[in-house]
Amino acid sequence: MNSLVFVESGEGKIRKLSLEAVAYAHAMGGTVTAIAMGSIEKTELESLGKYGATRVLHVADDRLNQHVIQAYASVLIKAMQDENADVLVLANSSLGTPVAAKVATKIKASLATNVVELPNTSAGFLVKKSIYTGKAFAFVELPNSKKVIAIKKNAAEAKEVGGTANVISFTASLTDSDFNAKITSTEKATGDVLLPEAEIVVSGGRGMKGPEHWGQLEELAKVLHAATGCSKPVSDMGWRPHHEHVGQTGVKVAPQLYIAIGISGAIQHLAGVNSSKCIVVINKDADAPFFKAADYGIVGDAFEIIPKLTEAIKAAK
């Protein structure tokens, strides 16, 4: 099996979800070739070897420093053909998922997104994907000779298995139509831990009483190297930006640890956090439904508990 892995990057850094994609392809067996686009240092590209890529195709086209979905798809379609790859693996993300759909349509591949574990190839090619917003799974057979798989966080562990990958320049002739959705500006929080990739998430709900109290929560997030999230009412009221909204119609997270403070636990919120390994709920209402979905619970006043918890974590380090 030949697999091609599309690795995403931002500001010259390869994203963690893409390292998991490389590890996923490596764990499937066969030859693993990664492909990266835009300005990235050679050493960064070579480091993909550690996760199992033998070669890295690099498309050093400055126009691709912006995440132009159509252009990325056109490059990948050519790479799939040139490399005679059987499977394209990429991360399920705002970039990876639409790119996967475009490539799969063009090369007539079987497509699966939200894939949560390695395929079962004992009789065919069976993948497990998350459905009903994490409330269930589906096993789907991918019968076509070409396959495109978009993986969710934690589908494979990005562990070091190899050495240095061989970086090869790759070109694809792009046309104007590859750039007809023109990105005119990008606003991105920099330096913070990205919510979909975070290993620890600290979320606040209406119980936080107002945006002016988020400093405490951010302080706690900082000592934990966590991302901050919020419930839907909090983003609807404009206390926090929309990209922090965790839930059924917001971001779905899958961290090791999810700490929910002042969130009652509506079923729509639970749908966004049910892939978390461990859930801690802090709420002043002992009857809050979130406690039923939690591993650990504390009943009490958020503004007393948050500073104590922050201190206790600092002390335990």
Add this chain to the structure above:
Amino acid sequence: MKILVCISNVPDTTSKINFIENNTKFDVAGVQFIIGPYDDYALARAIEIKEATPGTTVTVLNVGLVETEPTIRKALAIGADDAIRVNAEPTDSFFVASQIAEHGKGFDLILMGRESIDYNSGVVHAIVGEILGLPSVSPVMKLELNGTKALLTREIEGGKETIEIDLPFVAGCQEPIAEWKIPNMRGIMSARTKPLKVVEAKGVDQSVALKKFELPPAKGAVKMISSDNIGELVNRLKTEAKVL
């Protein structure tokens, strides 16, 4: 202007998910079906555009069997002018997208939700665009028209980007693109007589096959910790849960 809004017919967000027939079929018993919440945002934005732009028509399309008609009538009650139901089970993304593409020619805008909340694949808009040779953008949280151009805001991890694009195009929508609309009595009455065309599905080569479903393992009981003993929580997170 002609707008096509594609809607999915999905279980209400509060539904308990169960499967029957040896985990091969979704259990519809006691489940309320609704317009997909993301599709509902797309529909609301389409109606806003229609209200602001004279001569605009909004067509809704659903791929589904006859039981989805109440959901389609609700979209008509919200303000769509007419509807198409492709008479087939929406088995997979490529199948659904192929049906949409079959009826999607001649529209200036093709809108739908960023994903359906049952299968969550989030790819139908991109496949429709690819089949029709149109650009596609998702998830769109703001859509402003300016003549034959549109300015879109797309959500990305930890931020957003602004995109300029020519019509026609395909967009997968999400909040806060528009506020959900609730049908009024006049809308409900008029929806009964609005045209709902039923068409048979186009044949599509099957590219995926769903084998079975599975529910996640049940969660253990919550361990309550006293608010006077925060140290114990930290200790348990380290030694018991091993997540710190």
